Amino acid sequence: MLPPGADHFRKAIEELTPLSDEQFAEVLARFELRRFSKKECLWSSGDVCRMIGFVTKGCLRYFFTDNKGEERIMYFATEGWWIADLNSLYSGKPSLYTLQALEDCELLLSTGEKFEEACSAVPPFGEFYGKKTRRSYSASVQRFADMQSESAEEKYLKLLKNYPQILQRVPQHYIASYLGIKPQSLSRIRKQVKGK
Amino acid sequence: MLPPGADHFRKAIEELTPLSDEQFAEVLARFELRRFSKKECLWSSGDVCRMIGFVTKGCLRYFFTDNKGEERIMYFATEGWWIADLNSLYSGKPSLYTLQALEDCELLLSTGEKFEEACSAVPPFGEFYGKKTRRSYSASVQRFADMQSESAEEKYLKLLKNYPQILQRVPQHYIASYLGIKPQSLSRIRKQVKGK
DNA sequence: CGCGGGTTTGATGATGCTCAAGCCCGGTGG
């Protein structure tokens, strides 16, 4: 019996690397379905991150607290996203980030060890992981580039265009944090945009 | 006969994964020493990036042109840095970035294919590549976090503290671009800082 | 009905940009 979301999980892997049924079963066996309720933290800053996983249901925020004491959201993880703090996971050092459920969530979770097992037991999955990491890295660099060169309004419009679903399910002040501005500023930008 | 910088190259790899002499030779055989003179571009935006390499001498800038036509420097690559546009290298799509020598440079360069060969011929090197990519990814996320939460002056002071050598060898207006500000603003910040 | 978190709105302020001029200094040609 497959856990709910296993099909989505498989598709997400096979977008980069195809797997046989047995190979997929080998991978899936290293993951466990876990549910989290709204506001629950999968880990918090100061904890060591010991998990790596895939969101099958719900929405989470990955954030840190800056040196002025402000929470800053790096990204929202919704269905189809992978989550982990690779730095903490591999180094065993405390994470600077917190991953918190914004809704009731379901994830397929693995540990560092089991995930490593899956990579060596199923070489195409190891391949997938390598590709995925490189893509995420490139995306991170690209986002850095965009963030620097765009105004708050441009960033908001781009979010509106690329991830309209996010805006439907996440409170404004979290969107503001994600965009790197204050809720008041986002409110003004929205008024501005609406008038056009 | 080893090319100049091969020892540095080996050390950089072995910081993450030890190699036997033969293994290192296998890897090195897939790289070629190339020299570039000041202002030369290893590739330019619009080109497909077909190289991956290691800087043994000199200093380069990795930059793109934003939607306002301004060049923005993502990083400086000096001795000990790896360079590539992984996105372009693997997808075969044109790069958005340009890599230009700021001084006469020497690099150990490989192609996508030869590099791939090295990874499979020498498993510890494949391991190294995986670790290195994960680290770069984490560093990129961290830099994004810092860039958002710090003022221009804080960013400048952090650069001054962490990479004072860069400031010695790179013109101010490039530093400004790296920090995401205009040369005029950097000039004012420097005056400000000096007065303290 | 009243509380409380989230959003909106207004007034003011800080940071960094734009436009513009001047300065410093190394390189070139007379």
Place this chain on the structure above:
DNA sequence: CCACCGGGCTTGAGCATCATCAAACCCGCG
């Protein structure tokens, strides 16, 4: 050897964007 040129750095004045402080508003919930 000196005058001139040009790029890069500095400085000044005014401006745009976003932050801050503060108050009002909205609305779901106890």
